[in-house]
Amino acid sequence: MNATASTTAAASTAPPADARGLGLAHYAARGVLESVLARHGATFQQQIALRAAVTSEAPQTPDDLIAQVQGSLKADPADLRAVLDELLAERLLVADGVHLRPTDAGRELIAAVGAETAPITARIWGGIPAEDLAAAGRVLALVTERANAELAALGV
Numbered sequence: 001m002n003a004t005a006s007t008t009a010a011a012s013t014a015p016p017a018d019a020r021g022l023g024l025a026h027y028a029a030r031g032v033l034e035s036v037l038a039r040h041g042a043t044f045q046q047q048i049a050l051r052a053a054v055t056s057e058a059p060q061t062p063d064d065l066i067a068q069v070q071g072s073l074k075a076d077p078a079d080l081r082a083v084l085d086e087l088l089a090e091r092l093l094v095a096d097g098v099h100l101r102p103t104d105a106g107r108e109l110i111a112a113v114g115a116e117t118a119p120i121t122a123r124i125w126g127g128i129p130a131e132d133l134a135a136a137g138r139v140l141a142l143v144t145e146r147a148n149a150e151l152a153a154l155g156v
Helices: 003-013 019-039 044-055 062-073 077-089 104-125 130-154
Strands: 093-096 099-102
Touching: 019 044, 019 104, 044 062, 044 077, 044 099, 044 104, 062 077, 077 093, 099 104
Parallel strands: none
Antiparallel strands: 093 099
């Protein structure tokens, strides 16, 4: 059976999306990324924070980066401050006045991880019909919006 046929067969027998299925997909994909990051001596949170710094159009203060990463990971700000300290200690970020900037080594790490994960990502996502990806994207955006609203109502 080819990849498209196996994807179609899996889609026709798959249960409806739910929180468990979302969690299983997330942790499977995160496990792949974390195995690549481990080979580079980096953690998931470090990669998220460093990527935020690398992809930012303007230099970020530590508080800016913490707020951005907290919005994505829903992690404790104190834990994220420790992550920034680790990135500074490893010279992947450098302080420039009140801002943090990625170093060449930080940019190289993000590029290396991206290059290493690209073919894996292509294998994972390849062959999924565009209409299925669009539907999944709409559902995930709605779930994210609703979960963020629930977190806000809880004061988190």
